[in-house]
Amino acid sequence: MTGATAARAVAAPAWLTRFYEKVDALDTEGVLAGFAPDATMRYGSGDPMPGHDGIRAGLTFLFTSYRRIGHEFRGVWQSGSTVLLEATVTYGRPDGREVSVPALTVIDHRDGVIDDMRIYIDPTPVQAG
Template sequence: MTGTTTARAVDAPAWLVEFYGHVDALDTEAVLARFAPDASMRYGAGDPLPGHEAIRAGLTYLFTTYRRIGHEFLGVWESGTTLMLEATVTYGLPDGREVAVPALTVIEHRDGAIDDLRIFIDPTPAQVG
């Protein structure tokens, strides 16, 4: 079972809803396709992941750790090429529990490609093991 991206009463660009649809479907390659080749991604307090191979490794880890991931958009703000997304992220844990965690993501993008994605989240409540 995969998550469901919802953008209730939030004016979110179509590309953002589509991107998080791929995230919630746990589709590594579809998510990775939205990143520029020289992009970087950072999740929580982890080290930045520069380039497609590092991002793929990070996504693979996340997408195989959880049974599902779902995003509920709470707010979207955009200025030029910078977008901020406030969301509640629900993680489906291997033991069947579901844990919701608040997150703020900053996305630098251009020409339909993500240059930098920084996820500010404390995943401690959803840690496995």
């Protein structure tokens, strides 16, 4: 499965679907445009990446480490400005293998941009050789 659309219908806000289309396209600047200038992003157990410069560095590392990334939405829940996204994420490794892992992302979204994103994922199976 490629792209942010799931094989089964999952109701998701349009902005979230558009955002993950940019993630799956490995579009660093397009993804970055979805964040507030002073936003923070955290991936797995890594350190928080503050601001556009920190997020750009993290995205660049992630997007150049894999041939492709695809998200299949499993569930989306929203309470106020906080969105929870459950997804299966498939990574295309440089060696040609594809590895899928579950992820839960907590997003604080205000005024049309992401203020904070916390991605709970164990990338160990993806990184294993």
